[in-house]
Amino acid sequence: MKLITAYIQPYKLPAVKEALQKAEIYKMSVSNSLGCGQQAGYEETYRGVKHKINLLKKMRLEIAVNDNFVEPTINAIIKGAKSGKIGDGKIFVTELSRCIRIRTGETGVTAIG
Ligand SMILES: Nc1ncnc2c1ncn2[C@@H]1O[C@H](COP(=O)(O)OP(=O)(O)OP(=O)(O)O)[C@@H](O)[C@H]1O
Ligand SMILES: [Mg+2]
Structure with a gap:
């Protein structure tokens, strides 16, 4: 099992x-996120200013999948984002x-899918 965490443009x-x-991946958690990448959060065309970090709004997706769904999940995120x-x-x-599925006590590959 893998946890795929993605930060995307809202x-x-x-x-x-x-x-x-479309890739038959229906379970996910989505939350608001603040962050910055290699541009240190500056207006993504404005480079060169490093002494201050601005946090930009992103969305965080968390998707837990069985191993055979890792590549389809990554491909779908890239396709959309x-x-x-x-x-x-x-x-x-x-x-x-x-x-662990709380309601049933199922675990692992049964609980995740
Ligand atoms: N190394 C990292 N650790 C944690 N979060 C990260 C990391 N890199 C990126 N992020 C998160 O991903 C978001 C989007 O990053 P972003 O796409 O700007 O990455 P990048 O490495 O700067 O690539 P690009 O040059 O394409 O902008 C950030 O706002 C941040 O929330
Ligand atoms: Mg960036």
Whole structure:
């Protein structure tokens, strides 16, 4: 199991959700996020100023998947979120050791899907 965490541009959320649904990925957590990447949060065309960091609004998606869904999930996020401009976002994939469905007590690959 893997946990996929993605930071995307807020205006791309509808397109990412649509791409995920087309790939039959329906379970996700979405939250507001503030962050900055390698432009240190400056207006993404304005470079060179490093002494101050501005945090820009992004959306954070967390999607826990079985291993065979990792690539489809990544591909769907890229399909929906990519404009080709800086600030499009980033995807992190981490090992997920446990998952428990509270209602039933199911665990692991059964609980996650
Ligand atoms: N190394 C990181 N650790 C944690 N969060 C990050 C990291 N890199 C990016 N993020 C998060 O992802 C968001 C989007 O990052 P962004 O797309 O600007 O990445 P970037 O590395 O600057 O790439 P680009 O040059 O395409 O802008 C950031 O606002 C931040 O929330
Ligand atoms: Mg950036």
